[in-house]
Amino acid sequence: MAASASLISAPAGSYASSNSAFTGSRLTSFDLRASRVSLHRWPSHVLATRCMLANQIDSPNGRAFMPVLQNQGMAGLLSSKYPQEMVERDLRHDTRLRIFSGSANPSLAQEIACYLGRDLGKIKIKRFADGEIYVQLKESVRGCDVFLVQPTCPPANENLMELLIMIDACRRASAKNITAVIPYFGYARADRKTQGRESIAAKLVANLITEAGANRVLACDLHSGQSMGYFDIPVDHVYGQPVVLDYLASKMIASNDLVVVSPDVGGVARARAFAKKLSDAPLAIVDKRRHGHNVSEVMNLIGDVRGKVAVMVDDMIDTAGTIANGAALLHQEGAREVYACCTHAVFSPPAIERLSGGLFQEVIITNTIPITEQNYFPQLTVLSVANLLGETIWRVHDDCSVSSIFQ
Structure with a gap:
């Protein structure tokens, strides 16, 4: 673990650096791109474009900042084990990777897309007067590797249903692979029966996601490890630790x-x-x-x-x-x-x-x-956690090891 983190400070008056007194909350993003993987993967002009785009993100939590390139922080965490021919691929020409955001946490999805140097996919999500959810993909995903970013946070039922309809829309649009990126998995605490005649809602939700058409789940810090076993599809479990x-x-x-x-x-x-x-x-x-x-x-x-x-x-x-x-x-x-x-x-x-x-x-x-x-x-x-999830998405897309991120 590095002795110091690679942080970027916000403008005066809104946030302060990590080691000084502050008057407000801070949103900090860590520079995983300083790793050997990312620096070899991206030409310098692509990196510059990504940094410029990041500074334009408007988050409902305040302005979200991505870090400038530095050589410290979590660089060792993502040390490359990629073959040379893979790290030199230019992601700009990889049109099979598509990232869509639900309405639960669009700012995080935008940061993830920025890390990967891509735009979020165009999607229309609206609610009818009676509360029903409507989803339409505004671009083709036929044969694509689709990642849907949607935590099932409060309101859990609304966000879960929206995720299921997004998955169904991608399946009916002939997406090759559909990965549900669920930074926060709602109902995770209902993972066992503690009293008689209780439901195990975590298993039920896992079944719903699977039956909707997801091929894989990417989750962050599940409440209990056994929840991975509730899915009948592969689960990549990453840690915010x-x-x-x-x-x-x-x-x-x-x-x-x-x-x-x-x-x-x-x-x-x-x-x-x-x-x-x-x-x-x-x-x-x-x-x-x-x-x-x-x-x-x-x-x-x-x-x-x-x-x-x-x-x-x-x-x-x-x-x-x-x-x-x-x-x-x-x-x-x-x-x-x-x-x-x-x-x-x-x-x-x-x-x-x-x-x-x-x-x-x-x-x-x-x-x-x-x-x-x-x-x-x-x-x-x-x-x-945008860089962490972004790096994981890239490795899943390229069929590379995810567990090596945490070694």
Whole structure:
């Protein structure tokens, strides 16, 4: 892991650099293109075009910035294992790759397309007066490798149905391969029966996506690994962890001051893997008892956090009850500072009030789910996973290894 991240700072007045005081939230995108793969793949004039396009993206979360080319950050993460003849291919002439965006997170889809040096495909999506969804592709996809970017974030049912109709439209338009790119997989928490006569909605949603006509799924940080087994088609599971790790490395916190905290027993494996990549930092566990959906109660702490910088790691923050109660316990146990890190920011009420109440030094999330303007608060930092997903899409399209990204 690099000692410092390759970041680009926003204009004065909106965002601040990673190591200085700031008055607003930040959206940071990491330069995966500095890797040997990308620099060999793209001529210099193509790279320049991509950077110019990126600066024109308007995001509903604020202006989204792509980084200038640098030689640090996550360059080692994407070290090339491509044959020479493959890395020298010019993607501009590869007309088989098409990327379409649903209405759930168009800014992320635009950043992904920018990373790949392509325009988003033209698609018409509208809703009739009775709430029904209409989808029409405005360009041919016959024989193409199609990637549909659509997280099933709130409103989950609307976005899921839209994804299914998009898949069906591509199938009926004779697309060769259809990959559902689902940065956030809704219903992922309904992955098992905890009481009698419950449904396993995660399996049902997997069946719906498969039956609609998808050939592959690309998901980011599924709530549980077994969810991949619910699909009868290939699933590429990528992790937002490297993006968060690279950002934390830029903060230059002494390794002997760090302790990684799992907010519950179920997240121990995730926290342990995170701690191992943070100079093998010690691990602490918050033991809690949950009395109902979206209701949690902290019981005690396993581990020592006194005088330490505690980094709480989870896959998502919904109402923030678990992580806020855990942070309060960490302060009671003598933690010097508390950071919250997660991939998916669902932010159901009253999450913002809990997260902005002074318990956290910083709340670090990614843009797998769009953040509305009213949900920003001073301690919030948003990292972009666009380059990570873009690199994965390229490797899937070119039949190359995805797992090597994380080695």
